Amino acid sequence: MLVRTGSAIWEGNLKEGKGTLGLGSGAFKGAYSFTSRFEQGGGTNPDELLAAAHASCFSMALAHGLDQAGHKPKRVSTTAKVHLEKGAAGFSITLIELNLEAEVPGINERTFMEQAQKAKAGCPVSRALAATEIKLNAKLLAASGA
Numbered sequence: 001m002l003v004r005t006g007s008a009i010w011e012g013n014l015k016e017g018k019g020t021l022g023l024g025s026g027a028f029k030g031a032y033s034f035t036s037r038f039e040q041g042g043g044t045n046p047d048e049l050l051a052a053a054h055a056s057c058f059s060m061a062l063a064h065g066l067d068q069a070g071h072k073p074k075r076v077s078t079t080a081k082v083h084l085e086k087g088a089a090g091f092s093i094t095l096i097e098l099n100l101e102a103e104v105p106g107i108n109e110r111t112f113m114e115q116a117q118k119a120k121a122g123c124p125v126s127r128a129l130a131a132t133e134i135k136l137n138a139k140l141l142a143a144s145g146a
Contacts, residue, residue: 061123
């Protein structure tokens with residue numbers, strides 16, 4: 001079983017405090033604050049990190065699924081948009097949009113969409129976020145240099 005870690009330190013109250021967070025691998029360490037999460041301040045935030053995790057997991061799952069189905073992908077590019085909204089119970093992540101563009105030589109649109117839907121449902125991050133609506137917008141690009 002693999003175990004991955006992340007850590008965070010927060011100092012002060014919510015609005016005036018500040019924090020640092022990092023990945024256990026040491027690949028990233030950064031600052032976060034109230035303004036970086038709920039306004040437009042510098043630094044990162046948990047929602048942005050979640051978006052990066054989901055986009056990368058989905059891209060890997062799709063590349064694997066395509067390859068297993070006999071369609072070696074040239075490029076899979078995914079941007080995840082995490083929607084954070086304030087409701088009566090406080091802030092919630094209400095929607096994640098996966099915006100996909102891929103170059104997959106020799107695949108038809110139907111097979112591509114089937115594989116994209118399988119990856120959306122099956123990637124570990126999607127499964128962990130199953131309580132949140134996940135919308136997929138997929139575009140198959142014409143293969144260049146074919």
